[in-house]
Amino acid sequence: MKAYILKRFLLLFLTLWGITLCSFVMLQLAPGSPLEMKIQRGKDGSLGEKSAVSEEVIQRLRVQYHLDKPILVRYGLWLKDIARLDFGTSFADHRPVISKIAERVPISLIFGISGIIIALLLGIPLGLLSGAHPNTWLDRSVAFGSIAFYALPSYVLGILLLTFLGGGEFLNLFPIYGIQSDAYSSLSLVGKILDRLHHFVLPCICYSLGGLAFIAQQQRASILDALNQDYIRTARAKGLPEWLVFMKHAFRNSLIPTVTIVGAMLPGILGASVIIEVLFSIPGLGLLSFESLLQRDYPTIMANFTIGSLLSLAGIFLSDLLYVIVDPRISFD
């Protein structure tokens, strides 16, 4: 087991290195440069009077930002900094990339984790429910609902929620932007929690519905699969009550595929949904990476890439380990 973990750990770093090299090179080969963009971009899709730049200025900036060196040399420099956990400073506002990311991580984390938890808490029972009554009216409505919500782009869902539940022209139940109200700092602790929760409702629905539908369908398929196994027949034959058969034998085994999915969902915790963040004006990590891509802010993009890939790899690693815990038949020795 230990040897396996060690091997996986080394592989993880090798893979990470490969990913960063590829993304670094691809990023720099993409058309457009952060310098021209910085100088000439207009706020509202128009160019302004001060937008002209001379070639010398651009050339000087290129040297200043080390963009005059060959790609691989730049990658080497970047790698050297990363080894010391230095993600550099942002081209956009000269702040250390790490602090830009750090101020956004908690926000994304809260939404991402609560999204997954809600999806699990509702998705697994829903899947079990329809799996326990296959091909009934109940099963079909759950299937219809999940497929519909899975197919519905979160943007459309978000706009619908905003318009009908928060817009004021229909219902005015929820705030439509941000994560806290203006008077937040003057509220009591309970008031603060309630205020945050109030703001979380709509975005959380958006965050969790896609995953919820996915988990419900996955759980339904795996419980049906488990129920058809021989050991279930054995369990029933020895006279166990149905609920015990279901919960003790079928349920536990059916969780294995779901656990893998959760592993795959982990990287999504941090900023998987730019669209939801834009829609609800939540300054999260997804938004940061989107903005920095548009600005060709290389240090920020690379930091995001690296952290994102690290999380993905860790997620896969973690779900592999979880296998052992939920399924004693699997072992890495």
Added chain:
Amino acid sequence: MKNEFYALLILVILLPLTACNKSEKASAINESDYSGPPVKNDWMISWLSANPDTLNPVLNTDGYATQIFPLVFDTLLFWDAMTGKPTGRLAESWKISDSGLEYDFFIRKNAKFHDGSPVTAEDVKFSFDLIKDPKVDAAHIQNYFQSLKKVEVIGPYQVRFYLSESYFRHLIMLGLYEVLPKHIYAKGDFNTLPQNRAPVGSGPYILEKWDQGRSIELKRNPDYWGLSVPEWKDSYNFERIIFRIIMEESVAAMALKKGEIDILSPNPNQYVKDFVGPEFESKYYRLKYSTPDGNGFRFIGWNLQRKMFQSKKVRQALAMLLPREEINKKMYKELMTLSVGPLPQGSPKLDPSIKPIPYDQEAALKLLKEEGWTDSDGDGLLDKAGQPFKFEILFTAQSDEVERIALIYREALRRAGIQMDLKALEWTVFLKDITEGNFDTHMMAWGSSLDSDPYQIWHSSQSVKGGSNRIHYKNERVDEILTIARTTLDETKRNKLYQEFSRILAEEAPYVFVFERPNLLVASKRFRGVLPIGVLGPDGDKFFTPPGLELYGKLEAQ
């Protein structure tokens, strides 16, 4: 289809619930004028569509903070919104030498920064010297201030600027540049100062809080030195000015309708779609106003290095084939004004006899025929010397507004036998392509500024890489006019030159001037002082709430 179905489904479910929402409190707005003193404790809530990179006016390039700078910082001068004339702000008076190469500004002795220290000539010199400092990340204004040779402190309250040439916009450039306190901003690396996120200026408002990505809150500077100037006594009437950052336009529109935003400058689409109806207009001012230099214009620019666009008649024909009236009706409910040149109709710099080019396929085909473009092989496409008439238009994928115009244009061209392919690009890629001359034609918009100078876009010297004459327009008379106009400080004479320039442009049609971008404003009717609109638009500094209508101050008093 599916989405529509769900929208409908939710609508059906929710419709009965909405009935109870109608009994909202009647709005307390009456239109009668109020002439007493303004209430000073209300707040004004405004909208920002993105989080600015920085609140340092020298470093900011994204333009999102431009509404905030004049509130936190002072400039030497300002242009009075009512009269449109330059007026002293930090400068009590100013003097321009006969040669037009030296500008002296005399700074008010009572002007103070937020920390109480006086504003002196040293601070002014420091602020302008930043532009030339190679360590300061200000490339975006270095080119703009190229003619500024030297700044000299003559006395503690007198500063002199030396310029390398005489230019009519120098007063604007020097006068509208923010003055930073030297003793604060000269400490450490300018690019990474903590003050870039917590600015210190001398203006009427102080930054209270910048909640990253959420809001920027300004609080009135109770010791603002400017309040001792009689003309500004009734200005700055809001206790707080809050800028809410909402990235999604439609959500900002909802927030305004819910009363959570008081004022915003909508885009034309929002203005005609979201902000309409008698109920809306009973609560909000809905203003479209004109200014001498307008708010910029949308255009289609032909790459004049491509052979097919080098003929004037072809360009005129292509302009006639853009059905602007139809677009205006379909997309904007006739809100837009058809553009006739780089400046809005009615501008003194524009020859008033120039009329918009109407859509006219017949006349266009006649012109094209004169130039040898006919459908000789019967394939439905015009051709000349075996070459079919086909080209590509580049635009940014940012808004579907541009794409819709391009689609309508494509259809109109197709009817005339011309093939135009659309290519939507991301901003960065688009900029790269048009900068390198890698396009047939492109559609975008120019912003405008106070007393704008067309030199940068139309002078042939600007058709180098990085310059703004990206279509490579070259006309000797235009070059001559633009060069003379720059050094002509007499406005009447200059306008005359620009009128001739506008006639040449109208004749040569190097751009299809599509629409003038209108100045639009939506603001709560609880405010007074919004009307009448001045020469440069409403004067935001003078907005106020009459007693009894304030929304926020009361909360605080409790």
